[in-house]
Amino acid sequence: xxxxxxxxxxxxxxxxxxxxxxxxxxxxxxxxxxxxxxxxxxxxxxxxxxxxxxxxxxxxxxxxxxxxxxxxxxxxxxxxxxxxxxxxxxxxxxxxxxxxxxxxxxxxxxxxxxxxxxxxxxxxxxxxxxxxxxxxxxxxxxxxxxxxxxxxxxxxxxxxxxxx
Numbered sequence: 001x002x003x004x005x006x007x008x009x010x011x012x013x014x015x016x017x018x019x020x021x022x023x024x025x026x027x028x029x030x031x032x033x034x035x036x037x038x039x040x041x042x043x044x045x046x047x048x049x050x051x052x053x054x055x056x057x058x059x060x061x062x063x064x065x066x067x068x069x070x071x072x073x074x075x076x077x078x079x080x081x082x083x084x085x086x087x088x089x090x091x092x093x094x095x096x097x098x099x100x101x102x103x104x105x106x107x108x109x110x111x112x113x114x115x116x117x118x119x120x121x122x123x124x125x126x127x128x129x130x131x132x133x134x135x136x137x138x139x140x141x142x143x144x145x146x147x148x149x150x151x152x153x154x155x156x157x158x159x160x161x162x163x164x
Contacts, residue, residue: 028088029069029081029147031131037063037071039131039148041078046071072152080148080156087145089133097142099124102135109135112157123157125150 033039036051043061046052052071054061063069068087072080085095091105103109106126112134114120121136121143132150134157135142146153 027066027068027086028090029083029145030090031128031133031147033078033081033147034063034066034069037066037078037081039078039081042076043073043078044076046078072148072156074152078148079152080146083145083147089145089147093133093135093142093145095142095145099135099137099140099142102137102142106133118160120160125154125157 043052047054051064052061053064061071063071068084070082071078088094093102093105102124109124109126112123112125114122121138124135126133127150130150132153134146134153136144146156
């Protein structure tokens, strides 16, 4: 199972509205990961390189200099990055982007529907080989972005896991 709990798994936020565009400069996350953090890397390797601190917050591991990203590890390997504002895909999709823009940027996106009578978001899954972006949305606006291995992104959606 994804090494994360169901807390926050696409639950509709109770707080303020998501911004229409990111606040501050967006950092790009590709399907390989971040510049210095790649999918498939081990926790030990990332700690040794100084880009991961374990047990530093209530959510588990934290990436140095990337406070807007929550790593998800399975069997000691980085499989997903849970992104928040101001993180962006190479196409400029961020939390707060209209869903129509996501569909225009990724015409092969597969719609995923949250179970009825739940507080979870619907999704758009964009696969490229064994990697994917999962855009969780409220029908109008992107609320969460997950990047990483396609199998784990799909499992995250199906099993309703969150970053913590």
